[in-house]
Amino acid sequence: xxxxxxxxxxxSIAKLYFIAAIGLFVGQILFGTILGLQYVMGDFLFPxxxxxxxxxxxTNLLIVWLLFGFMGAAYYLIPEESERELxxxxxxxxxxWIFLAAGVATILGYLLVPYATLxxxxxxxxxxxMGREFLEQPTITKIGIxxxxxxxxxxxxxxxxxxxxxxxxxxxxTGLVGLAVFFLFAFYLPDNLVLDKYFWWxxxxxxxxxxWELIMAAMLAYVLIKVTGVDREVVEKxxxxxxxxxxxxxLIGTGHHFFWIGxxxxxxxLGSIFSALEPIPFFMMTLFAFNVVNKRRRDHPNKAxxxxxxxxxxxxxxxxxxxxxxxxxxxxxxxxHGTQITAAHGHMAFYxxxxxxxxxxxxYAMPIINGRQANNQRAQxxxxxxxxxxxxxxxxxxxxxxxxxxxxxxxxxxxxxxxxFMVVQDKIAIFYWLREIAxxxxxxxxxxxxxxxxxxxxxxxxxxxxx
Amino acid sequence: xxxxxxxxxARNIYYxxxxxxxxxxxxLTVDTVNRISKTDNRENLTEEVIAGKRLWEINDCIGCHSxxxxxxxxxxELGNVYTRFGNSTDAIKGFIMSxxxxxxxxxxxxxxxxxxxxxxxxxxxFLKYVDGIKTARDWPPNVKG
Ligand code: HEM
Ligand code: HEM
Ligand SMILES: [Fe+2]
Numbered sequence: 001x002x003x004x005x006x007x008x009x010x011x012s013i014a015k016l017y018f019i020a021a022i023g024l025f026v027g028q029i030l031f032g033t034i035l036g037l038q039y040v041m042g043d044f045l046f047p048x049x050x051x052x053x054x055x056x057x058x059t060n061l062l063i064v065w066l067l068f069g070f071m072g073a074a075y076y077l078i079p080e081e082s083e084r085e086l087x088x089x090x091x092x093x094x095x096x097w098i099f100l101a102a103g104v105a106t107i108l109g110y111l112l113v114p115y116a117t118l119x120x121x122x123x124x125x126x127x128x129x130m131g132r133e134f135l136e137q138p139t140i141t142k143i144g145i146x147x148x149x150x151x152x153x154x155x156x157x158x159x160x161x162x163x164x165x166x167x168x169x170x171x172x173x174t175g176l177v178g179l180a181v182f183f184l185f186a187f188y189l190p191d192n193l194v195l196d197k198y199f200w201w202x203x204x205x206x207x208x209x210x211x212w213e214l215i216m217a218a219m220l221a222y223v224l225i226k227v228t229g230v231d232r233e234v235v236e237k238x239x240x241x242x243x244x245x246x247x248x249x250x251l252i253g254t255g256h257h258f259f260w261i262g263x264x265x266x267x268x269x270l271g272s273i274f275s276a277l278e279p280i281p282f283f284m285m286t287l288f289a290f291n292v293v294n295k296r297r298r299d300h301p302n303k304a305x306x307x308x309x310x311x312x313x314x315x316x317x318x319x320x321x322x323x324x325x326x327x328x329x330x331x332x333x334x335x336x337h338g339t340q341i342t343a344a345h346g347h348m349a350f351y352x353x354x355x356x357x358x359x360x361x362x363x364y365a366m367p368i369i370n371g372r373q374a375n376n377q378r379a380q381x382x383x384x385x386x387x388x389x390x391x392x393x394x395x396x397x398x399x400x401x402x403x404x405x406x407x408x409x410x411x412x413x414x415x416x417x418x419x420x421f422m423v424v425q426d427k428i429a430i431f432y433w434l435r436e437i438a439x440x441x442x443x444x445x446x447x448x449x450x451x452x453x454x455x456x457x458x459x460x461x462x463x464x465x466x467x
Numbered sequence: 468x469x470x471x472x473x474x475x476x477a478r479n480i481y482y483x484x485x486x487x488x489x490x491x492x493x494x495l496t497v498d499t500v501n502r503i504s505k506t507d508n509r510e511n512l513t514e515e516v517i518a519g520k521r522l523w524e525i526n527d528c529i530g531c532h533s534x535x536x537x538x539x540x541x542x543x544e545l546g547n548v549y550t551r552f553g554n555s556t557d558a559i560k561g562f563i564m565s566x567x568x569x570x571x572x573x574x575x576x577x578x579x580x581x582x583x584x585x586x587x588x589x590x591x592x593f594l595k596y597v598d599g600i601k602t603a604r605d606w607p608p609n610v611k612g
């Protein structure tokens with residue numbers, strides 16, 4: 001039989017990253033269910049774990065595990081694409097432990113001491129960066145992230161430069177460099193609130209609606225080439241046009257966050273028009289994925305990976321494209337800005353795009369790292385069950401939050417007799433209960449996913465991949 | 468995709484479009500930074516307000532509240548709380564000060580932060596400053612936030 005991994009010494013390092021990613025994902029969702037419960041039982045875990053603490057654990061775990069996933073994917077696919085070992089496999093392993101230690105220490109810091117105390121002991125005053133949404137990490141952690149990412153970029157950069165260069169590795173590298181560059185805005189915290197908010201989006205928006213799309217498209221393209229055997233030329237053309245549309249729409253599309261924060265009113269036009277184009281690259285990813293799967297030259301035995309790849313393409317379009325478009329035009333955003341509509345979109349977009357693309361690569365690569373083309377029949381069936389449970393649960397979470405959001409907008413902002421925020425929250429509590437139920441189904445799906453890695457069963461037939 | 472549309476063309480659109488719109492974003496950013504002096508209420512950005520902003524940050528108020536529509540959605544919008552509380556910093560201070568340590572049974576509760584009187588004043592002044600920032604169309608739509 002042909003060799004499964006061409007550079008096992010380098011590529012199997014990805015396994016560490018993938019295991020950590022999944023572990024932190026479980027933590028993220030546990031805290032998600034705590035948050036969901038606090039929404040309807042306000043005193044749950046109060047004052048031990050206040051809502052804001054649980055929330056930063058939930059969102060920071062998300063970001064950190066997605067970064068673990070991206071790095072793992074890069075360490076897996078770059079050696080193979082570049083046709084050489086990693087420049088420094090030891091560095092990849094070392095950085096893994098540093099990143100994991102920093103991540104776990106930070107989360108424990110959130111949970112064990114009050115946030116203001118954490119700011120004090122990490123000497124936030126020397127270089128204040130704490131206390132902004134998604135960027136809650138102590139400054140020292142942020143510096144740690146920069147060091148880990150620089151070592152990572154150096155390692156994969158040298159591998160790419162001294163190896164075969166493919167469009168996939170080039171696009172992936174560009175996206176990852178962009179990720180690092182825009183993260184530097186996390187260190188810029190001006191006193192002027194308007195400037196603060198303006199540049200905060202240079203991290204948040206230019207990540208998820210900019211450079212991360214490059215990373216995502218490259219990861220998806222890689223897996224699709226592998227599982228379908230479709231010609232590289234075709235895939236590369238798609239890849240270029242998808243990321244072209246991502247940047248053309250997404251860069252000025254940042255303006256959809258500059259409607260109501262004291263910025264000039266021309267952003268209402270620019271932000272509305274360009275961000276209205278942002279669904280295009282996501283739609284093209286859907287077309288791309290279905291197109292190449294239909295034209296496949298082989299039936300890969302890893303059916304679960306193909307399902308994840310197609311699922312990513314569909315759900316990213318729904319969450320980012322459709323739910324993003326829903327509130328992106330300024331006259332609509334005037335009413336929906338900062339409501340449950342935002343939360344609905346944030347959930348489906350993050351899940352559909354970045355959670356699912358990571359799970360796609362993990363689904364494809366883990367069996368190979370473990371020495372087989374695909375997992376056994378039963379493991380795959382379980383994995384596909386977890387796919388459907390998590391995905392359908394996320395659709396329902398999104399629908400319930402959208403229902404809550406529409407009522408919130410009407411009762412609090414649109415009707416002739418607007419009600420107080422907290423009064424409205426009480427009136428729409430039923431939607432939050434339903435969201436919590438869907439969240440528990442999501443958690444069950446995730447536990448089945450974890451279990452699928454250990455399930456034994458009948459081995460699947462392998463196929464010749466050399467063609 | 469059609470053969471007449473080659474990979475090379477796609478690549479050129481990517482590089483050309485990416486670089487072009489990145490430069491446009493930089494240009495618009497310079498323009499925005501120059502213009503916001505008219506709206507950002509910088510004349511009231513005192514030392515006290517800056518200290519209040521730091522307190523806002525190191526207590527992660529944004530983890531429950533939204534501020535000008537950004538943040539969390541668990542607790543009320545605070546970008547206009549000064550207006551909502553009858554243009555009174557005393558009312559803001561009184562609210563923050565009086566939160567029960569163990570919360571309100573069964574309800575979403577705000578923690579008791581044990582601020583000093585000086586800190587309370589700083590936070591209240593920060594929220595007053597935020598309320599003075601001129602947002603387009605006077606967002607939020609009404610006083611409820
Ligand atoms: C995978 C890609 C995307 C992800 C992960 C994502 C995620 C998010 C998140 C988490 C927020 C909330 C930010 C906050 O806390 O304030 C947000 C806000 C927003 N997103 Fe996206 N998004 C994506 C793509 C898009 C697209 C393509 C559009 C438009 C078509 C869009 C439109 C918006 C708008 C208008 C807001 C502001 C909502 C408000 O005013 O409160 N997003 N997004
Ligand atoms: C068990 C399922 C989940 C539940 C019950 C849950 C619950 C919540 C809650 C209550 C919030 C805070 C909303 C607020 O600020 O008021 C939140 C925020 C957030 N969650 Fe989840 N979550 C779940 C799963 C997920 C998943 C799978 C993802 C990622 C794909 C995710 C990503 C986020 C993000 C990005 C935010 C910030 C949203 C924003 O600012 O708009 N959550 N979640
Ligand atoms: Fe955005």
